[in-house]
Amino acid sequence: AQSVTQLDSQVPVFEEAPVELRCNYSSSVSVYLFWYVQYPNQGLQLLLKYLSGSTLVKGINGFEAEFNKSQTSFHLRKPSVHISDTAEYFCAVRRINTDKLIFGTGTRLQVFP
Amino acid sequence: GAGVSQSPSNKVTEKGKDVELRCDPISGHTALYWYRQSLGQGLEFLIYFQGNSAPDKSGLPSDRFSAERTGGSVSTLTIQRTQQEDSAVYLCASSLTPVPTGSSTEAFFGQGTRLTVV
Numbered sequence: 659a660q661s662v663t664q665l666d667s668q669v670p671v672f673e674e675a676p677v678e679l680r681c682n683y684s685s686s687v688s689v690y691l692f693w694y695v696q697y698p699n700q701g702l703q704l705l706l707k708y709l710s711g712s713t714l715v716k717g718i719n720g721f722e723a724e725f726n727k728s729q730t731s732f733h734l735r736k737p738s739v740h741i742s743d744t745a746e747y748f749c750a751v752r753r754i755n756t757d758k759l760i761f762g763t764g765t766r767l768q769v770f771p
Numbered sequence: 772g773a774g775v776s777q778s779p780s781n782k783v784t785e786k787g788k789d790v791e792l793r794c795d796p797i798s799g800h801t802a803l804y805w806y807r808q809s810l811g812q813g814l815e816f817l818i819y820f821q822g823n824s825a826p827d828k829s830g831l832p833s834d835r836f837s838a839e840r841t842g843g844s845v846s847t848l849t850i851q852r853t854q855q856e857d858s859a860v861y862l863c864a865s866s867l868t869p870v871p872t873g874s875s876t877e878a879f880f881g882q883g884t885r886l887t888v889v
Contacts, residue, residue, distance in 0.1 A: 664813075692877060694880075700882075701862070701880045701881060701882045701883060702814075702862070702864075702880040703880070704877040704878075707877055748813065748814060750814075757802045757819065757821050757866070758816070758819050758827055759804060759816070759819075759864075759878055760816055761806070761813055761814035761816070762813060763812065763813030764813045764814070
């Protein structure tokens with residue numbers, strides 16, 4: 659079975675500072691990886707995804723993530739955050755031979771002025 | 772439709788009553804998912820439908836929960852004899868993901884139904 663671990667439930671950071679949200683997964687087979695964002699009182703939307711190819715994936719709003727197979731990680735990064743990045747961020751994994759999408763427990767990013 | 776539509780957006784029910792939550796996926800999407808989002812619990816997988824295949828019900832928390840998908844489109848999640856711990860936001864998502872070709876597209880989410888059991 660696959661699982662997703664987001665170690666940080668909350669990450670407070672000041673505006674314009676860099677941020678990294680951690681995601682680790684476990685799976686016995688190859689996977690696809692996703693980051694979703696949920697802004698306050700809104701639905702989930704896709705931030706970025708890794709399917710294959712380059713391990714560095716760029717997404718919307720200046721976010722990027724790096725797939726590290728040896729460490730089974732897919733950490734999300736942004737070099738300089740804005741107040742508007744305050745949201746809940748979810749990492750998700752899908753095995754390549756199924757469609758079942760499993761999410762982590764989420765990380766609340768709070769950006770302070 | 773343009774996106775995944777869920778109804779109602781809010782539902783308040785009395786403990787012990789049955790509720791039905793509806794999901795209209797994006798037209799043509801073959802995969803449909805139900806998740807439950809509780810405070811501090813993240814997104815809990817409930818059930819997954821893919822085309823005409825048998826649904827993956829492995830996430831349903833008890834036999835009070837059931838779901839069906841009619842005609843490969845609209846889905847209804849039913850909770851019987853609701854309990855206070857069923858209070859949560861229930862999210863539906865759909866995707867074009869075909870299996871087993873291996874290509875993958877993302878899941879698109881509805882705005883959810885906020886269920887409150889009093």
